[in-house]
Amino acid sequence: MTNSSELKVKKIMNGTVIDHIPSGRALDILKMVKITGREGNVVLIAMNVESRKLGRKDIIKIENRYLLKDELNLIALIAPNATINIVKNYDVIEKVKVELPEKFEGILKCQNPSCITNYERESLSSKFLVEDKVKLTLRCFYCDRLMLISDILKQLT
Ligand code: CTP
Ligand code: ZN
Numbered sequence: 001m002t003n004s005s006e007l008k009v010k011k012i013m014n015g016t017v018i019d020h021i022p023s024g025r026a027l028d029i030l031k032m033v034k035i036t037g038r039e040g041n042v043v044l045i046a047m048n049v050e051s052r053k054l055g056r057k058d059i060i061k062i063e064n065r066y067l068l069k070d071e072l073n074l075i076a077l078i079a080p081n082a083t084i085n086i087v088k089n090y091d092v093i094e095k096v097k098v099e100l101p102e103k104f105e106g107i108l109k110c111q112n113p114s115c116i117t118n119y120e121r122e123s124l125s126s127k128f129l130v131e132d133k134v135k136l137t138l139r140c141f142y143c144d145r146l147m148l149i150s151d152i153l154k155q156l157t
Helices: 026-032 069-078 149-156
Strands: 015-022 043-051 055-063 083-088 091-097 103-105 127-132 137-140
Touching: 015 026, 015 069, 026 043, 026 055, 026 069, 026 149, 069 149
Parallel strands: none
Antiparallel strands: 015 055, 015 083, 043 055, 083 091, 103 127, 127 137
């Protein structure tokens, strides 16, 4: 339970709260799930707020938006300990921890221009295996190119 004296951002009625984000990474998460702020729904962001568990953390609250499994997997790349809270009528009705999957298919683009997944005529979707769950590195299944989080963020801008 959150003590009202600790509450930095108001509660939402319906939507998603992404909690326990490492401090300073909220904007990267928004980029990952393609929330620009121009969609029209209310988005509340708190950065570098106090947390019992993390020292400091970021929080994102998105009204009337629920995340897909692929989006939760992408969040795990930046915030491996994030908690996703589904809020209905002001209550948290579901709490899930994000989890890094073994592989990412069809979501990210290989950085290697000569990778077979970048040949349009092949119409082969991308596939990356999670190589190191601590360093958070991915490797293209087809061409072996290593992909870092910084590469992923670059391709999202
Ligand atoms: N929250 C919200 N709007 C609501 C309900 C909850 O914005 N209507 C937010 C809270 O502010 C908190 C998060 O959702 O940041 C999780 O809420 P809750 O489970 O009540 O808090 P804690 O018990 O502190 O969560 P945890 O144990 O996951 O740290
Ligand atoms: Zn490749």
